[in-house]
Amino acid sequence: MTILAGIDFSQPSHEVARRLIGVTVLVDGVGGRIVETEAYDREDPASHSFSGPTERNQAMFGPPAHAYVYRSYGIHWCLNFVCREDGHGAGVLIRAIEPVLGLDLMRERRGVEQERLLCSGPGRLCQAMGVTRANNGMPLWLPPFELQPRRGRVTIVQGPRIGISKAMDVPWRFGLAGSPHLSKPFK
Numbered sequence: 001m002t003i004l005a006g007i008d009f010s011q012p013s014h015e016v017a018r019r020l021i022g023v024t025v026l027v028d029g030v031g032g033r034i035v036e037t038e039a040y041d042r043e044d045p046a047s048h049s050f051s052g053p054t055e056r057n058q059a060m061f062g063p064p065a066h067a068y069v070y071r072s073y074g075i076h077w078c079l080n081f082v083c084r085e086d087g088h089g090a091g092v093l094i095r096a097i098e099p100v101l102g103l104d105l106m107r108e109r110r111g112v113e114q115e116r117l118l119c120s121g122p123g124r125l126c127q128a129m130g131v132t133r134a135n136n137g138m139p140l141w142l143p144p145f146e147l148q149p150r151r152g153r154v155t156i157v158q159g160p161r162i163g164i165s166k167a168m169d170v171p172w173r174f175g176l177a178g179s180p181h182l183s184k185p186f187k
Contacts, residue, residue, distance in 0.1 A: 005147040009064035013039035013090040016083040022150030027129045030102030035179040036095035039172035059137040069136040076123025098181040121183040157186045
């Protein structure tokens with residue numbers, strides 16, 4: 001299955017990343033509306049798949065509409081959605097969500113009260129939603145994952161990716177215009 005929540009995950013990562021803005025993502029019923037994403041592709045030197053398959057990035061070379069979860073800086077889990085055809089090595093990093101469901105559990109997991117700090121960053125949202133390496137390689141259409149189509153129109157902003165040291169000028173970061181839940185404002 002490559003079409004979920006009205007999105008064809010076999011498309012290029014930058015197209016999927018844009019279309020994910022406004023989609024609701026839940027893990028065991030906890031989550032919210034995606035407000036920020038970043039796209040990565042095998043030809044992209046900033047991508048984990050750039051140098052080919054490894055034990056860590058194997059899920060990126062699998063079928064589309066699956067999770068790729070990795071540890072960043074040895075501290076935080078990061079959730080990506082695999083896209084393109086089997087074996088290509090492309091994905092979308094879920095950078096931030098607007099928390100909607102399971103806020104009490106998110107606050108408990110994160111140890112913070114302020115709603116804006118629950119899921120405004122890839123590590124924060126994984127902690128709040130309970131995403132770990134155990135979710136790596138799982139299909140996004142089966143529990144614990146659930147994706148719901150966006151409701152209504154959204155205004156999307158676009159700019160360069162952040163937190164990387166290569167291909168920093170590639171404008172593959174997408175966000176919900178005006179959202180207070182972004183990891184970092186767009187310029």
